[in-house]
Amino acid sequence: DVKVTQSSRYLVKRTGEKVFLECVQDMDHENMFWYRQDPGLGLRLIYFSYDVKMKEKGDIPEGYSVSREKKERFSLILESASTNQTSMYLCASSSSGGRSTDTQYFGPGTRLTVL
Amino acid sequence: DQQVKQNSPSLSVQEGRISILNCDYTNSMFDYFLWYKKYPAEGPTFLISISSIKDKNEDGRFTVFLNKSAKHLSLHIVPSQPGDSAVYFCAAMGGSNYKLTFGKGTLLTVNP
Numbered sequence: 001d002v003k004v005t006q007s008s009r010y011l012v013k014r015t016g017e018k019v020f021l022e023c024v025q026d027m028d029h030e031n032m033f034w035y036r037q038d039p040g041l042g043l044r045l046i047y048f049s050y051d052v053k054m055k056e057k058g059d060i061p062e063g064y065s066v067s068r069e070k071k072e073r074f075s076l077i078l079e080s081a082s083t084n085q086t087s088m089y090l091c092a093s094s095s096s097g098g099r100s101t102d103t104q105y106f107g108p109g110t111r112l113t114v115l
Numbered sequence: 116d117q118q119v120k121q122n123s124p125s126l127s128v129q130e131g132r133i134s135i136l137n138c139d140y141t142n143s144m145f146d147y148f149l150w151y152k153k154y155p156a157e158g159p160t161f162l163i164s165i166s167s168i169k170d171k172n173e174d175g176r177f178t179v180f181l182n183k184s185a186k187h188l189s190l191h192i193v194p195s196q197p198g199d200s201a202v203y204f205c206a207a208m209g210g211s212n213y214k215l216t217f218g219k220g221t222l223l224t225v226n227p
Contacts, residue, residue, distance in 0.1 A: 033215075106158035
């Protein structure tokens with residue numbers, strides 16, 4: 001079974017703090033993704049990565065950056081947290097072996113509150 | 116521009132009956148569609164998928180139907196169980212990338 005883990009389930013930070021969210025997958029997947037989920041807005045893609053040291057902007061990258069130094073690990077960084085970044089953050093991974101293997105598998109999520 | 120639309124924010128059905136969740140898409144490049152189920156405070160879990168070369172895919176109580184001409188897909192759950200109560204997201208993928216575009220979700224409540 002694919003396992004995607006996220007470093008924290010719940011996190012409370014103050015406005016202006018630098019926040020690191022980490023994600024690790026154990027299936028040797030090439031692709032990794034960061035989403036945020038907000039009520040009524042569904043899942044929105046922040047950043048994704050096709051390979052180590054590769055990154056591409058998703059639909060809402062403003063205020064975020066990412067790092068992928070190792071294949072299994074993908075970090076989301078909030079350089080200066082703001083209250084509008086309070087959300088559920090979800091990490092996902094997938095392989096690149098063709099459509100039947102493109103299914104993304106999600107971690108349990110991190111509920112981030114910025115005060 | 117919402118490329119994947121789930122027009123029903125919520126749906127309530129009785130245990131044992133059929134649940135039908137609908138999804139419409141606008142992008143003709145989409146060629147792979149997935150349904151995810153999400154409980155509160157958990158990550159989405161993959162349920163079932165369908166390629167655009169098919170019009171139906173079945174897995175136990177879950178069946179997904181795809182109507183390409185109408186750009187419409189639906190998820191049928193038969194029989195519905197209280198444990199099926201969750202938010203269901205429709206997602207689509209297309210072209211040469213691996214990005215998923217998600218709908219906003221439908222909250223399904225199955226009443227005992």
